[in-house]
Amino acid sequence: MKLSLDPTTIELVTAHLKTANSYFNRTHPGESTDRQPVHTVYGGAHIFRAGTSEKMADSALKHLKAYAPNFVVFAKALELNGHENLPEKDEEISTVADQLNTDPEAVNKKNTAAFFAYTVYQRVFNKLRHAPVEDFRIDFEDGFGYRPDEEEDQYAVGAAEEVAKGMTGNSLPPFIGIRIKPLTEELKTRAIRTLDLFITTLLNKTKGELPKNFVVTLPKVTVPEQVNALAQLFDSLEAKTGLSSGFLKMEIMIETPQSILDSNGNSGLPALVNAADGRCVAAHFGVYDYTASSNITAAYQSMTHPVCDFARHMMQVALAGTGIRLSDGATNIMPIGPHHPHDKQPLTVSQKEENHNVVYHAWKLNYNNIRHSLKHGYYQGWDLHPAQLPIRYAAVYSFFLEGLPAASHRLKSFMEKAAQATLVGDVFDDAATGQALLNYFLHGISYGAITEEETKATGLTLEEIRSRSFTKILQGRQL
Numbered sequence: 001m002k003l004s005l006d007p008t009t010i011e012l013v014t015a016h017l018k019t020a021n022s023y024f025n026r027t028h029p030g031e032s033t034d035r036q037p038v039h040t041v042y043g044g045a046h047i048f049r050a051g052t053s054e055k056m057a058d059s060a061l062k063h064l065k066a067y068a069p070n071f072v073v074f075a076k077a078l079e080l081n082g083h084e085n086l087p088e089k090d091e092e093i094s095t096v097a098d099q100l101n102t103d104p105e106a107v108n109k110k111n112t113a114a115f116f117a118y119t120v121y122q123r124v125f126n127k128l129r130h131a132p133v134e135d136f137r138i139d140f141e142d143g144f145g146y147r148p149d150e151e152e153d154q155y156a157v158g159a160a161e162e163v164a165k166g167m168t169g170n171s172l173p174p175f176i177g178i179r180i181k182p183l184t185e186e187l188k189t190r191a192i193r194t195l196d197l198f199i200t201t202l203l204n205k206t207k208g209e210l211p212k213n214f215v216v217t218l219p220k221v222t223v224p225e226q227v228n229a230l231a232q233l234f235d236s237l238e239a240k241t242g243l244s245s246g247f248l249k250m251e252i253m254i255e256t257p258q259s260i261l262d263s264n265g266n267s268g269l270p271a272l273v274n275a276a277d278g279r280c281v282a283a284h285f286g287v288y289d290y291t292a293s294s295n296i297t298a299a300y301q302s303m304t305h306p307v308c309d310f311a312r313h314m315m316q317v318a319l320a321g322t323g324i325r326l327s328d329g330a331t332n333i334m335p336i337g338p339h340h341p342h343d344k345q346p347l348t349v350s351q352k353e354e355n356h357n358v359v360y361h362a363w364k365l366n367y368n369n370i371r372h373s374l375k376h377g378y379y380q381g382w383d384l385h386p387a388q389l390p391i392r393y394a395a396v397y398s399f400f401l402e403g404l405p406a407a408s409h410r411l412k413s414f415m416e417k418a419a420q421a422t423l424v425g426d427v428f429d430d431a432a433t434g435q436a437l438l439n440y441f442l443h444g445i446s447y448g449a450i451t452e453e454e455t456k457a458t459g460l461t462l463e464e465i466r467s468r469s470f471t472k473i474l475q476g477r478q479l
Contacts (some may be wrong), residue, residue, distance in 0.1 A: 071121035082113025164205035255286030287329030330382030335362035370395035
């Protein structure tokens with residue numbers, strides 16, 4: 001068969017494409033395969049202790065028991081799917097709970113809403129009993145405030161000593177780090193000193209070891225030079241302390257319009273990440289600083305404000321495929337009742353009722369905000385108080401469990417049809433659809449919302465799901 005293009009032209013074009021494609025693949029390696037925590041809990045450095053995560057777990061569990069003693073109360077407060085069909089009376093609730101304990105599938109066939117609500121509640125309850133704090137950030141910024149240098153020095157050293165105790169006692173969460181002050185002209189010296197004091201003290205206490213998944217959070221980033229400065233400081237700290245080169249990682253906080261669009265009108269995000277010299281692992285969105293910088297008044301600052309959706313989508317577009325994890329902000333309305341009991345003066349009926357109303361209102365707001373983030377592709381967010389932890393997991397678990405039956409059936413059917421189709425090159429015609437379904441299960445399993453047993457309905461093995469690639473699964477099945 002005769003061709004029109006000569007070999008020299010083809011060689012030149014393919015060589016040019018190889019260079020461009022190789023560069024793209026290096027800068028866009030795809031979604032990180034590392035585990036992403038479901039949240040980051042922020043707490044002031046002045047109150048951090050080695051057992052802080054364990055105390056938060058106890059507090060979260062007590063809060064859940066106090067305001068949702070059973071799955072029906074929890075479901076109705078959050079308005080979970082089918083909550084209108086759940087029993088009202090205590091005896092009926094107890095009977096259904098007993099049936100769910102002995103034969104959950106039988107209940108599921110008769111009352112799907114009860115099965116769903118009970119499953120969410122039990123998984124939340126179990127998570128609160130077993131390490132509910134996945135990521136903790138020891139805060140030297142907003143949660144700490146502005147203090148005399150001598151005082152911040154003391155807390156930087158003290159927090160490092162507490163982390164060392166936590167490492168010895170195995171009481172730290174799987175992810176941990178510190179948030180320093182921004183590297184602005186006014187605060188750069190203070191931020192650098194705190195960073196140095198904390199890491200140097202911790203390494204001295206632990207004989208050169210840092211916790212696993214340790215990260216430094218850089219807030220209020222406006223220009224790439226601030227990010228690069230932190231990378232340079234990391235280089236120096238590693239050289240001085242004996243840490244391996246590249247060990248220290250950072251996450252940047254997107255809290256200003258200048259980090260979204262630079263002075264030339266271009267997306268500022270790629271330049272910020274590139275300035276980290278490969279040390280940036282995540283970008284966190286700061287809702288309230290960003291809305292304030294956008295001239296949104298306090299009454300309308302919220303996670304669901306349209307300016308926040310714009311910023312979040314800009315982050316997604318600019319950082320898609322780079323391996324940088326994205327995290328959303330926090331709900332700043334705490335589910336804490338206004339009345340507190342005293343030994344000599346217990347709460348009245350009306351005070352208890354007011355407490356419940358306040359807590360349930362805050363629960364629902366927090367739940368809706370987390371669901372908003374999940375629907376927009378943000379699977380991590382901030383939590384500021386132990387009372388928010390039950391809602392974090394309720395929102396995440398319900399989000400994935402709601403779509404589990406349909407997603408399982410759809411992926412199974414999709415795989416059966418795809419197995420009969422022919423690959424064109426390395427890509428199946430509907431690979432994007434298959435990959436989206438696969439991503440649903442990857443996230444759900446990672447966050448504990450979907451069990452390994454529940455994935456069997458897809459027809460895929462756990463190993464195939466963990467391969468993270470729809471195309472690889474198809475290729476493997478065609479061998």
